[in-house]
Amino acid sequence: MLQIYTGNGKGKTTAAIGLAVRAYGAGLRVAVFQFLKNGSSSEISVLRKLSGMTVEACECCNKFVFKMNDEEKAAARTRHDEELSYAIELIRSGKVDILIMDELIGAFNMKLVDEEKALLLTELAKNCEIVLTGRDPDERFLKAADYISEIAPVRHPYEQGITARKGIEY
Secondary structure (H helix, E strand, O other), X not given: OEEEXXXXXXOHHHHHHHHHXXXXXXXXXXXXXXXXXXXXXXXXXXXXXXXXXXEEOOOOOOOOHHHOOHHHHHXXXXXXXXXXXXXXXXXXXOOOOEEEEEOHHXXXXXXXXXXXXXHHHHXXXXXXXXXXXXOOOOHHHHHHOOEEEEOOOOOOHHHHOOOOOOOOOO
C-alpha cells in the first residue's frame, strides 16, 4: 500500500518515523530514506542504533535547496538517485516490509530525483508498504495512494519568532 503524509503543518516526518518504529517493534523489516536532509535530525541517530534497520540520508544536503548552487544541486540529485535505486532494490529483493521515503515528494517537485524511478514506487507499493512525505504531492502519487493524511498548521512557534528546536522540530 502507498501512504502519503502531506500538508504545510509540522509532523509529516514525525508521523512517518513513528510508523517506522511501530513496524520495527512488530518485527517488520524497515528502511528509512531521507531526501533533502543530511541525516543529522535527532530521530535518525536513534534509528541507526536499531539492529537491522536500514537508514539512508543525503549527507550532501547541508542547506536548503534555494541556497544551493548548481553543483550542490547536482550532487544532491546524484545521491537521491542512488538512494532511490537502493530502495527499489530492497523492495524487488523482498528485503523490506515497510519503506519510509521522507521528503521524496519535495525532491521530486524540485527535480532532484529521477521522475520515472520515483513514480515506479506507485507500482511497487503492491509488494511493500511505502510511505512518502512532503508538501504538494504530484497528482500521480495522489491517485495511486491508499492513505493520504494532510497535516495542517493551526499555530506554530515560528509565528512568534521561535526558531527550530533540537529534539522538537529536528
